[in-house]
Amino acid sequence: MSRIDYSVWDHIEVSDDEDDTHPNIDTPSLFRWRHQARVERMEEFQKMTEDLSKGLSECRRKLAETQKKVKELSISTTDDAKAELSKTQAEEKKLKKEEREWEKKLDKHRQEEKRMPWNVDTLSKEGFSKSVVNVKPDNVEETEEEKEQKHKTFVEKYEKQIKHFGMLRRWDDSQKYLSDNPDLVCEETANYLVIMCIDLEVEEKKALMEQVAHQTIVMQFILELAKSLKMDPRGCFRQFFAKIKTSDQQYQDAFNDELESFKERVRGRAKIRIEKAMKEYEEEERQKRLGPGGLDPVDVYESLPIEMQKCFDDKDIQMLQDVISKMDPTEAKAHMKRCIESGLWVPNSRTDDVDEKGEDGIYEEVKQELEQTKIE
Secondary structure, eight states: OOOOOOGGGGGBOOTTTTTTOOOTTHHHHHHHHHHHHHHHHHHHHHHHHHHHHHHHHHHHHHHHHHHHHHHHHHOOOHHHHHHHHHHHHHHHHHHHHHHHHHHHHHHHHHHHHHHHHHHHHOOOOOHHHHHTTTTEEEEOOOHHHHHHHHHHHHHHHHHHHHHHTOOOSSSHHHHHHHHHGGGOOOOHEEEEEEEEHHHHTTTTTTTHHHHHHHHHHHHHHHHHHHHHTTTGGGGGGHHHHHHHOOHHHHHHHHHHHHHHHHHHHHHHHHHHHHHHHHHHHHHHHHHHHHOTTTOOOHHHHHSSSSSHHHHHTOOOOHHHHHHHHHHHHHHHHHHHHHHHHSSSSOGGGOOOOOHHHHHHHHHHHHHHHHHHHHHH
């Protein structure tokens, strides 16, 4: 009498809900984490399969092109063609070797797939499914321009309503307002609220920012729930409010943790925006104060020796003449040229053209000006 071989069941992975767990362990969460880990392993394995198949296809494509080139070069009788033929044949040999290696890798990977244990996700395949009301269809990927135009059009139409929703606080008020304005339950509203939070933080309206941040996370939680249920967000926002009002402390904590994290991100983005605005303002101011030679007088002043800085601080021409006379002429010329180009020193009409006179000419005329000032 033949015996039944039960060994096949050794390769079936235990279901997520079959193990007994300790009373202190959150069993539903454990099952979700376990299932998620298995799904991630399967996705990673599938990605490896796709990468190997893609690598083999690319190698075969290159090999086909090389073989075609070999045939074309074989017809030609020129010396250059013969040299190129030898090189192409070597490339063909290399690609054939790579093709064999890719095939081995893919074959080994498929063998590993056969040895993988079955689980609840692979034991059976869906025979057929039926669409029901509120199931969100797969969207065609939009371009950045289309997304931007869609957001702009939506905001122009619903900006007043979005701002009103952002100022609500009580769960019941938010639910009722979304019931009256279901079109607000979408990604565009969430994006607008995020920008609104950053604007309020920049304006240092911190209490208002925290208020709108709360509503932003409400909208984001609704959108995430819709994704997990594969539903249109407008059809499941009531489920979110029912859950948040009656859920356990764990769900409330998750919401509050995300809210605090979001507020920190808003503060960070606002800080970056403020720093950027300050840099732009400083650059505008710097451009305004550039001298006739395009140099910043602040930068030039800070690069001067301390003795020369003191001369400009005290506006003491006699002191400046003494300092220049004691300096190395080459160094003095360079400093005075930069002073003129930055506007720290404004020469008379005889020394207007800095580039034509050069450092020597400038230096001599500055000395003359200082001498004349001393005499006067």
